[in-house]
Amino acid sequence: MKIDIEVLKKLEKSIDTSDPEKGEVPIKILGYGEISLVFELLNDPENIAYKRIPIFENEKQVNRHIWAYNEYNRILIQDVGLNLPNYDVAWFKDNEDKIQFYCLQEKISSESVGNRVIHDLSTEDIETFILLVMREMKKVWSYSKNHKIIDLGLDGQISNFSIIGYDPNNPKVDFNTKLLYLDTSTPMFKINGIEAMEAVLFLKSTPWFLSPLVKAAFLDEVIDRYYDLRLVIIDLIANFYKEQRPELIPGIIRLINNFFKDEASEFKMEPITFIEVDKYYKNDKMIWVIFQKARQIDRYIKTKLTHKKYSFYLPEKIQR
Numbered sequence: 001m002k003i004d005i006e007v008l009k010k011l012e013k014s015i016d017t018s019d020p021e022k023g024e025v026p027i028k029i030l031g032y033g034e035i036s037l038v039f040e041l042l043n044d045p046e047n048i049a050y051k052r053i054p055i056f057e058n059e060k061q062v063n064r065h066i067w068a069y070n071e072y073n074r075i076l077i078q079d080v081g082l083n084l085p086n087y088d089v090a091w092f093k094d095n096e097d098k099i100q101f102y103c104l105q106e107k108i109s110s111e112s113v114g115n116r117v118i119h120d121l122s123t124e125d126i127e128t129f130i131l132l133v134m135r136e137m138k139k140v141w142s143y144s145k146n147h148k149i150i151d152l153g154l155d156g157q158i159s160n161f162s163i164i165g166y167d168p169n170n171p172k173v174d175f176n177t178k179l180l181y182l183d184t185s186t187p188m189f190k191i192n193g194i195e196a197m198e199a200v201l202f203l204k205s206t207p208w209f210l211s212p213l214v215k216a217a218f219l220d221e222v223i224d225r226y227y228d229l230r231l232v233i234i235d236l237i238a239n240f241y242k243e244q245r246p247e248l249i250p251g252i253i254r255l256i257n258n259f260f261k262d263e264a265s266e267f268k269m270e271p272i273t274f275i276e277v278d279k280y281y282k283n284d285k286m287i288w289v290i291f292q293k294a295r296q297i298d299r300y301i302k303t304k305l306t307h308k309k310y311s312f313y314l315p316e317k318i319q320r
């Protein structure tokens with residue numbers, strides 16, 4: 001991918017993570033996660049989405065992450081058969097010798113991303129879309145089941161899938177529709193049980209004042225769930241609360257339980273119940289609300305009291 005490092009350097013020099021669109025280099029936010037800020041450079045002829053990942057302290061970490069990222073993408077495309085956007089990485093040391101790191105992806109239309117399309121598609125088409133997502137997930141878990149050394153994980157939330165060839169003026173999907181999987185900047189795979197990515201990096205956005213105990217418990221809970229097909233699916237379903245379409249949940253549970261019986265019987269999955277989705281959602285919501293608050297306090301201490309930089313983008317208010 002054609003990247004102008006000088007533009008990124010200029011961007012980093014003036015970026016204010018509490019209002020990233022107001023820096024010297026004009027950008028538009030495309031999305032964000034717990035760690036990354038996803039944006040495009042305005043007036044950029046290249047079609048690139050930049051995922052800014054401010055967690056690296058040394059080159060060793062960067063090299064390991066680049067290796068894990070490339071390998072995760074490669075396995076998902078070549079061995080599993082998912083469709084992924086073209087990808088790359090870019091990084092440099094800024095004037096203060098701090099590492100600035102980006103995962104790059106071919107930019108896709110925001111309107112085609114799962115959490116947008118579920119507000120445009122008919123209920124029937126949303127269910128088709130979910131079934132297509134299930135089939136992508138099945139490929140991933142079949143790979144892990146058949147592979148002795150490598151264990152793959154996936155973040156199955158609806159915002160991580162995009163519909164190829166989606167027309168917002170004529171929103172529809174059918175059983176031949178193809179999906180793209182977007183969320184590869186946090187590589188989720190283990191080799192002989194060892195996380196490819198340096199696990200402590202997951203914790204980089206958690207406030208320093210939380211006790212190591214809380215962090216460790218949180219780390220295990222958050223990472224392990226990506227490797228457990230049942231939890232990944234419960235997470236996907238519970239996400240419909242956050243995406244403001246809870247009325248779809250009973251239908252989606254029915255569909256997924258049928259999928260378990262008809263298309264994924266080899267995984268011997270227990271049917272999912274509404275009660276466990278509801279419970280999961282409440283627990284998950286509590287964890288993230290507490291975290292979000294703690295991070296806001298962390299940001300306040302860093303920027304207002306000690307006049308340091310705060311690396312992460314915190315959205316003002318996330319509806320959950």
Ligand SMILES: Nc1ncnc2c1ncn2[C@@H]1O[C@H](COP(=O)(O)OP(=O)(O)OP(=O)(O)O)[C@@H](O)[C@H]1O
Pocket residue numbers: 030031032033034035036037038049051085105106107108109110113159160182183184185186
């Ligand atoms: N290639 C892309 N083109 C356009 N928009 C994108 C692209 N990739 C991601 N986005 C947008 O950004 C959002 C977050 O991206 P992504 O899922 O990759 O990050 P994340 O893993 O959720 O973040 P984190 O790891 O920090 O939690 C997506 O839901 C989507 O709306």
Ligand SMILES: [Mg+2]
Pocket residue numbers: 033155157159160183
């Ligand atoms: Mg995501």
